[in-house]
Amino acid sequence: MTKNYIVENLKKQIESFKDEARAEKVGHVIEVFDGIAKISGLSDIKSSEMVSFPNGEIGVALNLEEDSVGVIILGDFTKIREGDVVKATNQILSVPVSDLQIGRVLNALGAPIDGKGAIKTDKSNPIEKVAPGVITRLSVSQAVQTGIKAIDALIPIGRGQRELIIGDRQTGKTAIAIDTILNQKGQDMICVYVSIGQKDSKLRKLQTRLEEGGAMEYTIIVSAGSSESAALSYIAPYTGVSIAEYFMDQGKDVLIIYDDLSKHAVAYREISLLLRRPPGREAFPGDVFYLHSRLLERACRRNKEYGGGSITALPIIETQSGDLSAYIPTNVISITDGQIFLETDLFYKGIRPAVNVGFSVSRVGSSAQIKAMKKVSGTLKLDLAQFRELEAFSQFGSDLDESTKNQLERGKRAVEVLKQPQYAPYATEDQVVVLYALTKGLMDDVAVDKIKLFEEGLIDYAKRNAKTFYKEVTTTKMWTDVGEQELVKTITDFKSGFNK
């Protein structure tokens, strides 16, 4: 590259620069503290409009008062001083969106933070958007395969659904989310993982895990770390969903995970209290319900006339010692279309994923399940419910009648089958085979501690010997009598070999 070339290039760029005199609205910083600035002037500013500070930092106007404006500062606020001139930009806060963002780690403003270089894009989406209306929507009918038996069979999630993952700390909430992302390989799904107020080390670990699993090829991570300001934590989920909407607008299916919304609510509480908005229950501001409802309402499945595509949302909420009746958990439970409830007790009993099947529901997901899965999971739910009821009795041991004993034995096996290690997703067809064997009582004479071994062997064997069944389930989503007979024979054959 010669010197002349650089000069020529610069010349061209300078020539293409156009500037026109414009009247700009300005204000002056009255006070600045803890990421909040109070600004005088700025008379015609809109709510959630961007403002720019002299050193290039941007802020968002949240409180519009009679003669001042309360602004949250996105970024470094230590260099902003009293009396600084603040300019209104006439733009609602928006984030850059691009196909090139796939595989990258972004901050809450959509800028890459993974050191892989800048992302060139000229398109941006406003972070706040009204959710799609009724006429543009379609009800849930296609499944999101998590690869986790307990979820796919009992609490199925459909594309466009909002399913809450809720539980105490250290119960495997993020693990379920990660497993779900890993299982989306080849399912034609873009994943967005929004990390809110998480440790950077945890994020790094997660990113490495996704890279190892080849999941970063279809995943975008949006992160507002715990060392960053509350303002960034507050906008991160909206940034995530704006990026998700960009892909949905192309007719794609998107899965978005908010990890976690409890921290998001806490960040919003911090901002609200600093802006002197009146505190309500648990010191949260009055609009904390709207904070989450407008975010989650943007998850949807659109019909063909309006471009198709879907956004499935998996928000995560952390409870304090299993208290589901706290403010934020009840809010989010009522907003979402169901919840997956994880319990510490189950986790330490070795039942992992520690899903409490009784408290978990999916209000719309069952219509997304394939017919074969519905058939096997229907009786499974009943088996487990009866088992839980009878479990207390089982302590008395021998005095039980034959049918009760059978139910108990079946229940024990069901619990065993639903256990699953992390990063080991099951294909739907494999799940159907195992659950078929369980619910039809074909596993009743296998010892409980050998169930895991039996299961693994069976899948392997069935894949080779029940090809008709597999083909039927894959293509028509349901088996025929021919396939069923073949499967029963396969299972019996395998069992006789296994029990020897």
Added chain:
Amino acid sequence: MATISIKNIASAIYESSLGKSGVELDAVTKKAVNLISKKHLLSKSKELLIQLEKIVDKSEEVVRAKISSRIKIDKKTTDEIEDFIKKRYKAKNTIMEFEVDEKLLGGIKIQIGDEIIDMTLKNKIKKLQNYLITN
């Protein structure tokens, strides 16, 4: 009950003193000062005056402008600027304040209330810098 703002007091004083003069005006002024001291707002008298000034300006259609430039502006240009401001803000009168600031490098900057029309060289260079960085 909503709190009474400085703006409210200012407009109340303005309205009650409108069209009065001599002894009457004195009486209103005295009452106004009494009210302010009773409400413990004497410390805010500076803000109150600014608000009063704004209200008076608005009713009399006066626009206050602050014009900064690198060199002193001649009479012809001043008149042009005045015409422009009167037209743009639909004002009858203008009160213009001129300021010479060498840091602007060139051009002029007009400031009216919280609106700025910045046509200085300094601002242009800044914009060019931004443009070159982002493209």
